[in-house]
Amino acid sequence: MSNVTDAVAVAVPDGRAAVAKSPRASGSGTWWRHALGLVTLIWALFPILFLISAAINPAGSLQTSSLIPSGSSLANFRTLFDDASRPYTSWYKNSMIIALVGSLGSVFIGACAAYAFSRMRFAGRRPGLLGLLLLQMFPAMLTFPALYLTFAKLGDIIPALGLNSIWALILCYLGGAMGANVWLLKGYFDTIPKELDEAAKVDGASHARIFFTMTLRLVLPILVTVFMLSFVGLFSEFLLASIFLQDVNSQTLGVGLYSMSIGNEKNRLFGQFAAGALLASVPVVLLYLGFQRFLIGGMTQGSVK
Amino acid sequence: MAAVPSSLEPMKLGSGYHTPWWATAAKWGLLAIAGLFAAYVIQKLISSGSWLGVVITAFIAMCFLAVYGTRRAVPMKYLLPGLVLLVTLQIWPIVYTVATAFTNYGQGHTLSKQDATDRNLANSVKEVEGTERYKLSIAVPEGTDVATGEITFLLTKPDGSMFVGTSKGLEPLAADGIEKTDTGKITKAPGYTILNAREANKRSKDLNAFAVPVNANAGIKSVGISSAFEGAPTLKYDAAADTVTDTVKNVVYSPKNAYWTAPDGQTLATGWKENVGTKNFSDLLTNETIRSGFFKIFLWNVAFAALSVMSTFILGMLLALLFNDPKLKGKGFYRSMLILPYAIPGFVTALVWASMFNQEFGLINSLTHLNIDWLGNPWAAKAAILITNLWLGFPYMFLVCTGALQSIPGDVKEAAKIDGAGPLRTLRSITMPLLLVAVGPLLIASFAFNFNNFSLIYLLTQGGPFAADNTSIGSTDLLITYAFRLAFAGASPNIGLASAVCIFIFFIVAAMSYSGFRRTKSLEEVN
Numbered sequence: 001m002s003n004v005t006d007a008v009a010v011a012v013p014d015g016r017a018a019v020a021k022s023p024r025a026s027g028s029g030t031w032w033r034h035a036l037g038l039v040t041l042i043w044a045l046f047p048i049l050f051l052i053s054a055a056i057n058p059a060g061s062l063q064t065s066s067l068i069p070s071g072s073s074l075a076n077f078r079t080l081f082d083d084a085s086r087p088y089t090s091w092y093k094n095s096m097i098i099a100l101v102g103s104l105g106s107v108f109i110g111a112c113a114a115y116a117f118s119r120m121r122f123a124g125r126r127p128g129l130l131g132l133l134l135l136q137m138f139p140a141m142l143t144f145p146a147l148y149l150t151f152a153k154l155g156d157i158i159p160a161l162g163l164n165s166i167w168a169l170i171l172c173y174l175g176g177a178m179g180a181n182v183w184l185l186k187g188y189f190d191t192i193p194k195e196l197d198e199a200a201k202v203d204g205a206s207h208a209r210i211f212f213t214m215t216l217r218l219v220l221p222i223l224v225t226v227f228m229l230s231f232v233g234l235f236s237e238f239l240l241a242s243i244f245l246q247d248v249n250s251q252t253l254g255v256g257l258y259s260m261s262i263g264n265e266k267n268r269l270f271g272q273f274a275a276g277a278l279l280a281s282v283p284v285v286l287l288y289l290g291f292q293r294f295l296i297g298g299m300t301q302g303s304v305k
Numbered sequence: 306m307a308a309v310p311s312s313l314e315p316m317k318l319g320s321g322y323h324t325p326w327w328a329t330a331a332k333w334g335l336l337a338i339a340g341l342f343a344a345y346v347i348q349k350l351i352s353s354g355s356w357l358g359v360v361i362t363a364f365i366a367m368c369f370l371a372v373y374g375t376r377r378a379v380p381m382k383y384l385l386p387g388l389v390l391l392v393t394l395q396i397w398p399i400v401y402t403v404a405t406a407f408t409n410y411g412q413g414h415t416l417s418k419q420d421a422t423d424r425n426l427a428n429s430v431k432e433v434e435g436t437e438r439y440k441l442s443i444a445v446p447e448g449t450d451v452a453t454g455e456i457t458f459l460l461t462k463p464d465g466s467m468f469v470g471t472s473k474g475l476e477p478l479a480a481d482g483i484e485k486t487d488t489g490k491i492t493k494a495p496g497y498t499i500l501n502a503r504e505a506n507k508r509s510k511d512l513n514a515f516a517v518p519v520n521a522n523a524g525i526k527s528v529g530i531s532s533a534f535e536g537a538p539t540l541k542y543d544a545a546a547d548t549v550t551d552t553v554k555n556v557v558y559s560p561k562n563a564y565w566t567a568p569d570g571q572t573l574a575t576g577w578k579e580n581v582g583t584k585n586f587s588d589l590l591t592n593e594t595i596r597s598g599f600f601k602i603f604l605w606n607v608a609f610a611a612l613s614v615m616s617t618f619i620l621g622m623l624l625a626l627l628f629n630d631p632k633l634k635g636k637g638f639y640r641s642m643l644i645l646p647y648a649i650p651g652f653v654t655a656l657v658w659a660s661m662f663n664q665e666f667g668l669i670n671s672l673t674h675l676n677i678d679w680l681g682n683p684w685a686a687k688a689a690i691l692i693t694n695l696w697l698g699f700p701y702m703f704l705v706c707t708g709a710l711q712s713i714p715g716d717v718k719e720a721a722k723i724d725g726a727g728p729l730r731t732l733r734s735i736t737m738p739l740l741l742v743a744v745g746p747l748l749i750a751s752f753a754f755n756f757n758n759f760s761l762i763y764l765l766t767q768g769g770p771f772a773a774d775n776t777s778i779g780s781t782d783l784l785i786t787y788a789f790r791l792a793f794a795g796a797s798p799n800i801g802l803a804s805a806v807c808i809f810i811f812f813i814v815a816a817m818s819y820s821g822f823r824r825t826k827s828l829e830e831v832n
Contacts, residue, residue: 030633037639040624044643047696050668051657062666109387116383125380135395137818139757142785142807143398145405145792145800150398156455157353158346159448175394178387206324207379236650238760239785243793247450254652258764261656270660277653288648289641 055278060271076275088276090249091256094166095235096283098252102170103230106177107223113178114185115211119197129186132179140176141239147172148243164247172244173234181226188222189215225294232284253280336373340366365389399811402804406585409563411792411799413576418560421577422542422549424472425565427516427524428574429540429551437463439525440489441533443505443512444497451504456515457497458525460533461489469497470517470525490531505530514574540573549573585805598778599787599806605687606783610755613694614748620695621702622740626732629710640704647700655764658693662765681770683780690765690781694755701751702744709743710736753817757810759785784810 046067053069054062060076080088116122117129148163151172155162162168192215200210216223238254245251251259257280260266260273343366350358368389372381408414416424440461445454458470459478467478484493492499500508517525519535527533539553549558549565558565563579564572589599624643628636646654661668662679670676679689713736721731762768768779768786777790784806792803 030630033627033630033633034635036627040627041639041642043696044646044700047654047657047661048645048649050661051653054660062660062663065660065666065668067668067672109390112383113387116380120380120383122380128384135391137815138395138399138811139814140395140398141757141759142810142814143395143402144789145804145807146398146401147394148792149405149410149800150401157349157355157358164450171390172394175390175398178384178391179395208328208382211383232650236652236760238652238764239789246453254650254760257652257656261659262767266660267663267666273656273660277657281649281653284650285645285648288644292641292644 051274051278051281054271054274057271057274060268062267062270065270065274076271077279080272080275080279083272085248086256086260086272087249088256091251091253092280094245094250095253095280098166098170098173098241099231099235099283102173102234103227105170105174106181106230107227109174109177110181110185110226111216111219111223112211113182114189115215117182118186118189119194119215129182132182135179140172144239144243147240151244163244164250166245166250166252169241169244172240173237177230181230185219185222185226188219192218221294224291228287228291228294231287235284332373336370339369402807405801406804406808407580407582408578408801409576409581409584409799410578410801410804412797413574414563414578414801416575416577418577418579421575422565423518424514424516424575425549425573426538426540426542427518428514428526429538430516430524430526430534430536431539431553432526432528432534432536436534436536438528439463439468439533439535440491441527441531442491442494442499443508443527443530444494444499447496447498449498451498451500452507454498456508456511458517458527458533459491459494459497459499460525461485461491463489465489467491472515472517475517475519475525502530581801585802586808588802589805589809594775598775602778602782602784602787605781606756609687609690609694609781609783610752610758612691613698613755613758614752616691616695617698617702617751618706618744618748620699621704622706624699624703625706625710626736629707640707643700643703645700646696647698647704651697651760652764654697655693655761658689658696659765662689680766683770686766686770686781690762693765694758694761697761698751698755705744705747706740709740712743713739749817749820753814756783756814756817757785758783759789762786763789784813 050065050067053067054065055076056069056072056074057065058071058073058075060079064070080086117125151161151163151168154168155165159165160167161171196214196218197210200214205214236254237252238258241252242255242258245255248256248259253276257273257276260269260276266273343362346362347359350356350362368385372378372385442459444457444459445451446457449455455471458468460468460470460475462468467480467483469476469478478494482493482495483491485491505512512527512530515527519525523535523537525533525535539551540558541550541552542548543550547560550556551558556567556571558567558573560566561572562576563581564576566572588595590596628639659680664670664676664678664681667679669679677685679685717735717739718731721735726734762781762783763786766779766781768782768790770781771779778787782790788803788806788810791806792798792800
C-alpha cells in the first residue's frame with residue numbers, strides 16, 4: 001500500500017528525499033542511531049580511557065590500574081623521563097627522525113618517479129611501471145633475513161651504516177619508496193593538464209624548473225597524503241626496527257616500549273609504560289585528526305589504484 | 306611564464322635557458338658531496354678487501370655522474386635515486402633471501418668451511434708447560450658496541466713487543482699512542498675500545514670460543530681476562546683426506562652435516578655454511594615435526610586473516626549504514642572518535658591490549674568477572690587476537706564503507722523504491738552489491754596485510770602460548786612470526802630455514818596480490 005506514497009514522497013523534493021531511508025525514519029527522529037552510536041563509542045574508547053587512567057595512576061602498576069582513574073599524578077611521566085636504563089627521549093627522537101626523514105625521502109623519490117612516468121615518454125616506461133607493480137607483490141618486509149645479513153656485513157665495513165644505526169634502517173625503508181607510491185602519485189600527476197607544462201616549456205622553462213616550481217605545487221594534496229601514510233607506517237614499523245636496533249639508545253618507541261612490557265618487571269613498570277605509550281600515540285593521533293580528509297582519500301585510493 | 310602563477314617567480318631552479326648560477330653550483334656541489342661519499346665508501350671497501358663492493362659502488366657513482374653531469378637521459382634524472390635504492394634494497398634482498406633459503410646459514414653455521422676449520426683448530430690450543438704468557442687487554446674496534454663488537458686481543462710479549470690478535474690472525478701493533486701499565490698491559494690504543502673487567506666478563510661466552518690463529522700449528526687463547534698463552538692445537542687438519550684428527554684422543558673427524566663429526570657422532574663446536582639444496586623446503590613439507598607445525602600455522606594464518614577481514618568489515622559496514630543518515634547530527638564527532646582506535650600506533654594498541662588481557666590484573670577479566678587465561682590458553686589467545694584486531698581495524702572499514710555508501714548514486718535506490726522494494730530489500734539487492742564492488746579490492750588488500758600482520762601477533766602473544774614439548778611453534782603463530790623466531794630467537798637460529806618460510810609466504814602473497822590487481826584492472830590502465 002505504501003508504495004504509492006513512497007514514490008510521491010521521493011519524487012517531489014528529489015535531492016534530499018532520495019537519500020532518506022523511509023518516511024518513518026525521517027519522521028520519528030534518529031535517537032536509536034544515537035543510542036547505538038553511544039555503544040559504539042564505549043567500545044571504541046574504553047581501551048584509550050584505560051590507557052589514560054593507567055598513565056595518570058599514582059600507584060603506577062598493572063595491579064592498581066583501572067578503567068576509571070583513582071587519582072591523578074604525573075609520577076609515571078617523571079619516572080619515564082628519569083629512567084636512565086630506558087632512554088625514552090632517545091626512543092622518541094629516533095622514532096621521529098626515522099618517520100620524518102623516511103617519509104620525506106619516500107615522498108620525494110616517489111614524486112620524482114611519478115613525474116618521469118607521467119610526463120615523459122622513454123624506452124622502458126611501460127615495462128618499468130608494470131615491473132614496479134609486480135614488485136609490490138613481494139613485500140620488502142619478507143626479506144628480513146637478507147636485510148639483516150647484508151647490513152650486519154655492511155656494518156663491519158662502514159659502522160655508520162650497520163645494525164644499530166637508524167640511518168641504515170631509513171635506507172631500508174626507502175628501498176620500497178619508489179614502488180610503493182608511484183602508482184598513486186602518477187594517477188594524480190596525470191590529472192594535472194599537460195598544457196600547463198607545455199606553456200611553461202614554450203616560455204623557456206626547463207624540466208627541472210617545471211617540476212620544482214610548478215608541478216610539485218599543483219600535486220601538493222597527494223604529496224601530503226603520501227607523506228602522512230608513510231609517516232604513520234614508519235612510526236609504527238616494528239619488525240625491521242627490532243632486528244636492526246639492538247642497542248638500547250638507538251631503539252625506536254615501538255621496540256623500546258615492547259622491551260618494557262616483557263619480562264618480570266612488566267607489572268611494576270606498567271604505569272611508566274602507559275605514560276610512554278600515551279605520549280607515543282600523540283603525533284600520529286594529531287596527524288589523523290588534523291588531516292582526516294587527506295588520509296581517508298589516500299586509504300581508499302592507495303589500494304584501489 | 307603565462308601558465309605559472311606569479312607567486313612562483315622567486316624560486317628559480319633548473320638547467321634550461323636561464324639557469325641561475327646558484328642552481329648549477331648547488332647541482333655540482335651535491336655531485337661533489339656524493340663523489341666524496343663514494344670515495345669514502347670505496348676506500349673502506351678496499352681496506353676490507355671486498356672487491357665486488359668496490360666495483361658496484363664505482364659503477365653507481367659513474368651512473369650518477371653520467372646522468373646528472375650531462376644534459377642527456379632526462380627521465381633518468383628523476384628515476385635514478387629511487388632505482389638504485391630499489392635494486393639494492395628491494396630486489397637484491399629478494400635474491401639474497403632466495404639464495405639463503407638453499408643454505409644452512411644459522412647459529413654455528415656462519416663461516417666458510419676453511420674459516421670454521423681454522424677456528425676449531427685454534428680453539429683446541431693447549432698450553433705447553435714452561436712457555437711464557439702474554440699480557441692481555443680485551444678490546445673491540447673503535448666505534449663498535451662493547452657488547453657485540455668483534456673481540457680483539459691487544460697483546461704484550463714478555464720482551465715488550467705488542468700485537469693485535471683477531472680471529473683472522475696476529476699482526477704487530479705500532480707503538481704510537483699506546484699507553485701501558487708497568488706490567489706491560491695495554492690500557493689505551495688508538496682505534497680500539499678496551500673493555501673493562503665487567504664488560505669483559507659479560508663476553509666470557511664469546512671469549513671461550515675465541516682464539517687467535519697464529520699459524521697452522523699454533524693459536525693464542527686467553528686465561529682469565531688479563532693474560533693469554535700461545536700453544537699448539539691438539540687438532541690437525543689433513544687437507545688431502547679432508548679430515549680433522551684429534552692428536553690427544555686419537556679421534557678422526559670427517560665432514561658431516563656441515564660439522565666435523567667423529568664416528569661416535571660427537572661434533573666440533575663450529576660448523577660451516579654450506580649449500581643444502583632444497584633441504585629446507587623439503588623439511589617444511591616432509592619432516593614430521595616441522596611439517597605438522599607448519600601446516601597448523603598455515604591454517605591459523607589463513608583463518609586469522611579471513612576472520613579479521615570479515616569481522617572488521619561487518620562491524621565497519623554496519624556502523625557506516627548506521628551513521629549514513631543525512632539528518633543525523635554530530636556525524637563529524639562520531640567519525641573523529643571512531644577513527645581513534647585506528648590512529649593509535651599499532652604497537653601501542655597491541656601492548657595495551659596485552660596488558661588488558663592479563664589474567665590476574667587485566668581489565669577484561671575484572672570488567673567481565675571472568676577468569677580466563679587469555680594469553681595462556683591456545684583458543685583464548687586466538688580470540689584475544691581477533692578481538693584486538695577487530696578493535697584496531699573496524700574504523701578503517703567504517704571509513705571506506707562510508708565513502709563507498711556516499712558514492713552510490715541516489716537514483717538507483719530511488720528506482721528500487723519505485724519498484725516497491727523495502728529498506729531491507731534495497732539493502733540486500735542494491736546497496737550491498739554496489740558496496741562490495743567498491744570495497745572488494747580493499748578487502749583483498751586488507752587480507753594480504755593481515756596475512757603478514759607481524760607486529761600485532763608478536764607484540765600481543767609473541768606467537769604463544771607454546772606447548773610444553775614444542776617451543777618453536779606457538780598456537781597463535783603466523784608464518785612470518787614463525788620465520789622471525791626461526792631466524793633470530795629460539796635455541797638454534799636457522800636463517801636458512803627462515804628464508805625458505807619467507808619464500809613460501811612470498812608465493813602466497815603474490816597469488817593474493819595478483820587476484821587483487823586483476824580486479825582493479827590496474828594492468829590495463831597503463832598508457
